[in-house]
Amino acid sequence: MCANVLAAVAWPYANGPRHIGHVSGFGVPSDVFARFMRMRGHNVLMVSGTDEHGTAIQVKAESEGLTARQTADKYHRQIAQDLQGLGLSYDLYTRTTTPNHYRVVQELFTALHTNGYIIAQTQLGAISPSTGRTLPDRYIEGTCPICGYEGARGDQCDECGNQLDPADLGNPRSRINGETPDFVETEHFFLDLAALAEPLAKWLETRTDWRPNVLRFSHNLLKELRPRAITRDLDWGVPVPLDGWRDRNMKRIYVWFDAVIG
Numbered sequence: 166m167c168a169n170v171l172a173a174v175a176w177p178y179a180n181g182p183r184h185i186g187h188v189s190g191f192g193v194p195s196d197v198f199a200r201f202m203r204m205r206g207h208n209v210l211m212v213s214g215t216d217e218h219g220t221a222i223q224v225k226a227e228s229e230g231l232t233a234r235q236t237a238d239k240y241h242r243q244i245a246q247d248l249q250g251l252g253l254s255y256d257l258y259t260r261t262t263t264p265n266h267y268r269v270v271q272e273l274f275t276a277l278h279t280n281g282y283i284i285a286q287t288q289l290g291a292i293s294p295s296t297g298r299t300l301p302d303r304y305i306e307g308t309c310p311i312c313g314y315e316g317a318r319g320d321q322c323d324e325c326g327n328q329l330d331p332a333d334l335g336n337p338r339s340r341i342n343g344e345t346p347d348f349v350e351t352e353h354f355f356l357d358l359a360a361l362a363e364p365l366a367k368w369l370e371t372r373t374d375w376r377p378n379v380l381r382f383s384h385n386l387l388k389e390l391r392p393r394a395i396t397r398d399l400d401w402g403v404p405v406p407l408d409g410w411r412d413r414n415m416k417r418i419y420v421w422f423d424a425v426i427g
Contacts, residue, residue, distance in 0.1 A: 167206050169210070170199075170208065171212070172198060173213075174195040174212065174255075175190070176213055176215060178215075178216045178219075178221060179215045179217045179222060179237045180225040180240065182243045183243065183244045183247040188251065191213075192248060192251060193253075195211065195253075196253045210256050211256050211257075212259075213257075213258055214259035216420065217241065218262075218402040218417075219420035220300065220397075221301075222236055222237055223399070223401055233401040234262070237262055241260050245258055261424055266423070270403045270418060270423045271403065273426060275406055277356070278354070281360070283355065285354055286353065286355050286392065288332075288353060290351040290398055291331045291332070291337070291346040292346060292349055292398075293341070293347075294345075295344060298399075299398040300341075300346050302330070305346060307319075307331075307336050307338060308336050309322040309329065310333050310335060311327050312324050327389075328389060353396045353397070353416075355393060356392065356422070357392045358390040358391060359390045359392060361390070366387055395418060395419050395422040396416055397416075398416065400414050402418055402419070402420060
């Protein structure tokens with residue numbers, strides 16, 4: 166029986182050329198899967214693209230004397246040509262800087278906000294003293310306040326698994342240049358993940374085909390859900406589509422929200 170199969174392949178980041186991790190991590194495995202499903206007679210749509218927003222792009226651009234847009238254009242072109250040269254059978258290979266991507270991201274953001282799942286809150290944001298640029302959570306390291314692990318990231322501790330905020334870390338430092346970030350109060354929009362815990366728990370209860378340990382793990386994750394910021398103090402990214410925010414040059418939807426919508 167013919168089925169419609171979507172192969173939603175991971176998006177490589179546009180801050181450097183294609184490397185062996187791209188090929189072995191998502192390139193070849195996804196292509197093998199897509200080709201196999203086509204051989205079985207299924208209708209396959211294999212989609213991916215280049216992830217082009219976020220601080221990492223700006224850091225790379227600065228190091229090369231380019232704008233963020235020039236950097237994204239440069240590495241999107243290189244990666245797309247390399248993946249094509251490998252013979253990978255994408256039906257669509259796009260990028261997160263297209264007008265269509267901006268429109269869809271803003272539509273989803275607006276719908277979530279209208280339905281009460283996006284809320285405005287203030288938090289302490291990490292700023293690089295030398296550049297004045299926002300430091301993303303994963304660009305900050307320090308000591309975990311829960312287990313004492315010295316290599317915890319600003320979003321979570323890989324040692325104990327707890328979610329963190331950069332301001333929670335002891336001895337915080339930038340992974341870019343080692344400097345101590347400044348923390349300033351800033352307003353952002355948060356995706357209220359905790360509001361989704363109950364419906365997700367009810368859905369998990371319908372999963373009779375999952376192993377018990379997987380269900381327990383999933384239920385435990387729901388207990389840890391809390392609102393997470395999905396905007397950042399940046400000038401490179403998808404603008405926030407709300408009155409009072411559209412024209413704020415240093416407020417953008419964060420890449421971890423916009424990229425997965427691709």
